[in-house]
Amino acid sequence: MLELKKGEDILAAVGGVATISEAMEVFQETLDTANRDKIALIRSEEALLKVANAIVMCKPQRVFIDAGTEEDIQWIRDYSLQVGEEKDLPKDGHTIHFDLPQDQARLVNQTYYIINEGEQMSSLAKSVLRHEALDYVKEYMIGIMENKTMMVGFFSRGPAGAEAAIPAIEISSSGYVFHSAELLYRNCFSDFDAEVERAGLFFTNVHAEGPNRPEDVPNARIFMDRSWQTTFSTFCTYAGNTLLLKKGNHRFSVDYATYYKREEQLSEHMFITGMTGPGGRKTFFAGAAPSGCGKTTTAMVGSDFIGDDLAQIWIDDDGIIRGINPEKGIFGIVEDVNRKGDPYLMECLRGEGTEVIWSNVLIDDNGVPQWVGNDEATPSHGVNFQGEWYPGKTDENGNLVPMSHKNSRCTLLASAIKNHATALAEDPAGVPLKVFTYSGRDADTMPPVWVAKTADEGVIIGASIVSQATATEVGATGVRRQPWANAPFIPGALADYMEAQLTFFNSDKFAQGFKPVLAGLNYFLSHENRGGNGTGLLGEKKDVKVWLGWLELYANGDVDAIGTPIGMLPKYEDLKKLFADIDKEYPKSLYDMQFALYVDNIVNRIDLQKEAYSKEEDIPKRLYEVYEEQKKALLALKEQYGAIVAIENLV
Ligand code: SPV
Numbered sequence: 001m002l003e004l005k006k007g008e009d010i011l012a013a014v015g016g017v018a019t020i021s022e023a024m025e026v027f028q029e030t031l032d033t034a035n036r037d038k039i040a041l042i043r044s045e046e047a048l049l050k051v052a053n054a055i056v057m058c059k060p061q062r063v064f065i066d067a068g069t070e071e072d073i074q075w076i077r078d079y080s081l082q083v084g085e086e087k088d089l090p091k092d093g094h095t096i097h098f099d100l101p102q103d104q105a106r107l108v109n110q111t112y113y114i115i116n117e118g119e120q121m122s123s124l125a126k127s128v129l130r131h132e133a134l135d136y137v138k139e140y141m142i143g144i145m146e147n148k149t150m151m152v153g154f155f156s157r158g159p160a161g162a163e164a165a166i167p168a169i170e171i172s173s174s175g176y177v178f179h180s181a182e183l184l185y186r187n188c189f190s191d192f193d194a195e196v197e198r199a200g201l202f203f204t205n206v207h208a209e210g211p212n213r214p215e216d217v218p219n220a221r222i223f224m225d226r227s228w229q230t231t232f233s234t235f236c237t238y239a240g241n242t243l244l245l246k247k248g249n250h251r252f253s254v255d256y257a258t259y260y261k262r263e264e265q266l267s268e269h270m271f272i273t274g275m276t277g278p279g280g281r282k283t284f285f286a287g288a289a290p291s292g293c294g295k296t297t298t299a300m301v302g303s304d305f306i307g308d309d310l311a312q313i314w315i316d317d318d319g320i321i322r323g324i325n326p327e328k329g330i331f332g333i334v335e336d337v338n339r340k341g342d343p344y345l346m347e348c349l350r351g352e353g354t355e356v357i358w359s360n361v362l363i364d365d366n367g368v369p370q371w372v373g374n375d376e377a378t379p380s381h382g383v384n385f386q387g388e389w390y391p392g393k394t395d396e397n398g399n400l401v402p403m404s405h406k407n408s409r410c411t412l413l414a415s416a417i418k419n420h421a422t423a424l425a426e427d428p429a430g431v432p433l434k435v436f437t438y439s440g441r442d443a444d445t446m447p448p449v450w451v452a453k454t455a456d457e458g459v460i461i462g463a464s465i466v467s468q469a470t471a472t473e474v475g476a477t478g479v480r481r482q483p484w485a486n487a488p489f490i491p492g493a494l495a496d497y498m499e500a501q502l503t504f505f506n507s508d509k510f511a512q513g514f515k516p517v518l519a520g521l522n523y524f525l526s527h528e529n530r531g532g533n534g535t536g537l538l539g540e541k542k543d544v545k546v547w548l549g550w551l552e553l554y555a556n557g558d559v560d561a562i563g564t565p566i567g568m569l570p571k572y573e574d575l576k577k578l579f580a581d582i583d584k585e586y587p588k589s590l591y592d593m594q595f596a597l598y599v600d601n602i603v604n605r606i607d608l609q610k611e612a613y614s615k616e617e618d619i620p621k622r623l624y625e626v627y628e629e630q631k632k633a634l635l636a637l638k639e640q641y642g643a644i645v646a647i648e649n650l651v
Pocket residue numbers: 105106239240241246247290291292309331472
């Protein structure tokens with residue numbers, strides 16, 4: 001359940017500005033003429049009230065309205081440098097920002113949905129009651145921008161005019177956050193009113209880093225008010241916690257799609273990319289993966305890269321699924337980014353002409369950003385988010401300190417990437433989506449690629465993602481369930497989200513003959529777990545091109561596949577050809593290791609999922625039916641061939 005505009009609007013309650021004339025008085029008192037002239041161009045009264053209430057609440061020394069002009073964007077860049085949130089690097093357009101050591105990833109334990117009494121929430125999320133959140137905001141956010149500048153910007157999550165684009169206001173006292181917003185989102189100052197009118201809603205985000213001291217981080221909160229589609233973020237700077245146009249608003253979009261756009265829209269933690277098949281045909285993919293599991297790399301493998309993190313998806317009037325990237329930039333992990341695995345991204349990072357905000361990497365004595373896994377010579381000295389660094393540096397427990405944080409990032413325009421299909425990405429019509437992939441960090445169980453036989457089974461692939469924890473969340477460890485790789489961003493009950501997925505992918509609105517392909521992907525099988533004698537991964541980054549290439553062929557009916565209880569698996573010969581295209585040998589022995597069914601592992605996975613889902617209320621019973629069918633068929637195979645079923649036995 002989600003009821004919009006239910007309960008007290010915290011921003012309005014704290015700010016106390018209730019009418020447009022009061023709002024105008026606030027602007028009169030706090031904005032200089034130039035900025036008053038800019039805000040005067042915004043007509044949406046609701047939006048103006050949000051801004052006025054944020055001003056009264058935060059009490060900034062001055063207010064800057066970002067109209068998205070080159071002049072305003074330059075003002076933001078300069079401001080961030082001037083207050084020291086970013087430092088200039090020798091390479092033109094490159095800057096470095098450090099987040100506090102305590103704030104290097106999403107602060108999951110300090111992230112809450114603000115809910116009304118009695119609302120049913122995701123079992124995987126934390127929530128806070130409205131009146132408690134109000135108390136926090138009153139205690140910590142009143143006057144939080146004293147002596148600071150408040151920046152206000154009007155953005156669109158998607159190309160303006162697109163079916164699933166939603167406008168959003170960003171309010172922050174951080175130059176770094178605003179500079180990032182300008183790279184990652186489309187400033188839609190001049191279209192804002194029209195977009196609010198068209199979409200029928202907008203999101204609001206208020207962030208204040210406060211004094212930016214380690215001792216304040218325990219008080220940091222990331223609050224998302226589901227009912228008022230407003231976020232509050234305090235005492236932190238890491239973009240995943242502060243630039244709430246990204247994951248904060250993604251959460252609202254998930255909510256909105258689930259409860260208000262059933263069978264019409266989905267909002268997913270997915271890349272979007274196009275693959276070019278035989279004869280130059282283009283097939284577009286959207287793919288989910290938990291944070292830190294290769295989503296950016298996968299996206300850039302396509303010939304027509306659209307986005308690397310989020311997708312707003314809808315069924316168009318013609319019965320085809322279409323999608324847009326709500327972002328226009330990349331906030332990408334840099335660890336293990338190197339020329340071999342990510343050539344286009346590397347070209348932007350090491351070449352000339354790209355604006356890049358680096359965060360939490362090492363800056364060597366020549367002012368060059370350095371990171372773990374860049375396949376370059378390690379510098380002898382530099383500075384990172386923890387201060388001075390040199391090879392061999394140890395922490396207080398004697399452990400080696402890496403030169404860069406595992407979650408260190410680069411922020412740049414997606415259009416800077418050589419294979420970015422910028423015109424398509426900016427087209428409000430979106431791209432037609434045919435293939436949907438789901439993946440996680442799975443060392444031992446699922447094969448590199450498999451295709452669901454039915455829409456239900458495809459939705460269950462998404463429901464069944466598991467992944468090893470990554471450094472993108474503070475304090476995360478172990479192997480965890482990651483339903484649709486979207487779980488951290490699903491505010492409501494998982495059951496509702498699952499129902500919405502089933503409804504969408506089984507929709508009667510699909511055009512005759514339109515059948516999306518839903519598939520699993522897994523790049524993380526290791527030798528140890530598949531009977532190999534070596535160590536490490538069974539594949540490498542560039543193999544992704546083969547898995548996607550095979551799906552492209554399969555989706556267009558150019559190859560057939562082997563039917564198994566978990567879905568359709570590729571044939572050796574087809575993969576061998578695709579590997580040859582990337583100049584790689586593909587030994588049959590490797591194929592055998594990758595595609596044998598490890599029945600006990602898969603059955604254990606199914607049992608783990610059933611057990612976990614049985615604790616949720618109202619899970620669609622289709623999930624259990626699919627699991628039971630698969631388990632039964634797998635156990636029958638085991639009966640016949642043993643616990644490891646060779647691919648030959650399945651043909
Ligand atoms: C992720 O962690 O999934 C990201 C970066 O894309 S963050 O903004 O932290 O969510």
